[in-house]
Amino acid sequence: MKSYILIIGAGGMARAIAYDLRNLDPKYPLVILDRDEAALKRLVEFVGPSIDIQTVCGDASDMGLLQKLMSGAFAAIGASSYTLHHDSSAMAIHEGAHWVDLGGNSTVVQRQFHLHDKAVAAGVSVIPDAGLAPGLVNIIGGALASRLDEIEELHFRVGGLPQFPKPPLFYGLVFSSEGLANEYHEPAWVIEDGELREVPSLTGWERVYVGSPLGTLEAFHTSGGVSTMVETFHGKVKTLDYKTLRYPGHLRQIKLLSDLGFWGDDHLKVADPNGGIATTTPRAVLGALLERQGWVKEDLIALAAWGIGTKNGKKSRVDVRMTDYYDAKTGLSAMARTTGFPAVILARMLVEGVITEKGVLRQEVSVPNERMFTELANREVKIDIA
Numbered sequence: 001m002k003s004y005i006l007i008i009g010a011g012g013m014a015r016a017i018a019y020d021l022r023n024l025d026p027k028y029p030l031v032i033l034d035r036d037e038a039a040l041k042r043l044v045e046f047v048g049p050s051i052d053i054q055t056v057c058g059d060a061s062d063m064g065l066l067q068k069l070m071s072g073a074f075a076a077i078g079a080s081s082y083t084l085h086h087d088s089s090a091m092a093i094h095e096g097a098h099w100v101d102l103g104g105n106s107t108v109v110q111r112q113f114h115l116h117d118k119a120v121a122a123g124v125s126v127i128p129d130a131g132l133a134p135g136l137v138n139i140i141g142g143a144l145a146s147r148l149d150e151i152e153e154l155h156f157r158v159g160g161l162p163q164f165p166k167p168p169l170f171y172g173l174v175f176s177s178e179g180l181a182n183e184y185h186e187p188a189w190v191i192e193d194g195e196l197r198e199v200p201s202l203t204g205w206e207r208v209y210v211g212s213p214l215g216t217l218e219a220f221h222t223s224g225g226v227s228t229m230v231e232t233f234h235g236k237v238k239t240l241d242y243k244t245l246r247y248p249g250h251l252r253q254i255k256l257l258s259d260l261g262f263w264g265d266d267h268l269k270v271a272d273p274n275g276g277i278a279t280t281t282p283r284a285v286l287g288a289l290l291e292r293q294g295w296v297k298e299d300l301i302a303l304a305a306w307g308i309g310t311k312n313g314k315k316s317r318v319d320v321r322m323t324d325y326y327d328a329k330t331g332l333s334a335m336a337r338t339t340g341f342p343a344v345i346l347a348r349m350l351v352e353g354v355i356t357e358k359g360v361l362r363q364e365v366s367v368p369n370e371r372m373f374t375e376l377a378n379r380e381v382k383i384d385i386a
């Protein structure tokens with residue numbers, strides 16, 4: 001008998017997911033799975049103990065354990081490593097549970113779409129890449145398209161940033177170093193002159209004015225930000241691109257690390273002072289160094305998106321802006337709020353029948369964008385459209 005919502009992962013993004021489900025509209029009991037018992041304890045302490053929260057210390061790659069937990073879930077939300085999302089979503093389909101995950105890798109998402117027919121047959125919905133970017137950005141893309149009769153261009157610029165940047169990178173982790181490595185190292189997909197093209201990440205530098213108080217930031221191509229939108233709008237627009245926003249000067253520093261090979265995942269043998277040999281990867285070393293600096297507590301999210309086309313026979317442009325900040329009242333980071341809240345809203349839409357379409361869904365066409373924006377506004381995440 002299905003009776004709860006399952007959260008896989010107990011890290012930073014799961015804080016916002018659990019907070020929303022427990023404190024904003026506590027309709028459903030929660031089961032939270034993570035292999036780190038200390039992380040589970042911290043999460044429960046953050047949300048507040050409740051008889052409606054059960055924690056399970058175990059590995060989400062254990063299919064027997066996962067099957068047992070999925071069998072009792074209305075829906076499951078994947079807030080752990082992207083490496084688990086395909087098998088977890090397949091198990092959700094098998095057990096008749098809706099699935100929403102935060103994404104993190106385009107190749108994994110492509111594999112999830114191969115599960116479409118199975119999801120339809122099981123009568124469930126799967127929504128991958130359901131965080132901020134990709135995720136909320138895709139829903140904004142659908143909103144931009146709906147406000148124009150014909151679309152020519154779609155542009156998305158998003159950044160998670162420290163409120164108080166420090167050299168040399170003018171940046172600090174606001175999500176996992178693993179996810180950052182994917183963004184910076186893997187190729188990006190764009191639509192240029194109507195054609196689908198692959199471009200290297202860390203290219204396409206430009207200045208972008210995002211409004212007061214941040215002013216002008218720099219932007220450049222990174223991987224995975226628009227997920228399925230390049231396929232959805234291929235043949236419909238001349239231009240579609242996504243770029244990450246950073247404080248001026250960041251790209252120059254990170255490009256040096258990239259040119260030196262620090263984002264690579266090839267294995268290296270490194271001699272230690274005692275004459276032994278250790279095997280590691282440049283990406284693992286850089287990730288460990290970034291993690292050692294600690295995550296940014298007082299962060300912000302800057303988002304600027306715009307669509308260009310025609311409306312009522314006239315050239316028209318629609319702009320979207322969003323700036324969100326660390327919430328000292330709840331202790332939730334801006335990244336957690338703008339990533340976790342949309343995922344929860346989507347899970348609620350599936351469980352409560354707001355979204356009835358079955359299969360593996362594309363958010364830009366399957367999610368009611370006005371409903372999403374209203375729900376986010378209720379959570380004090382304001383999206384301005386003009």
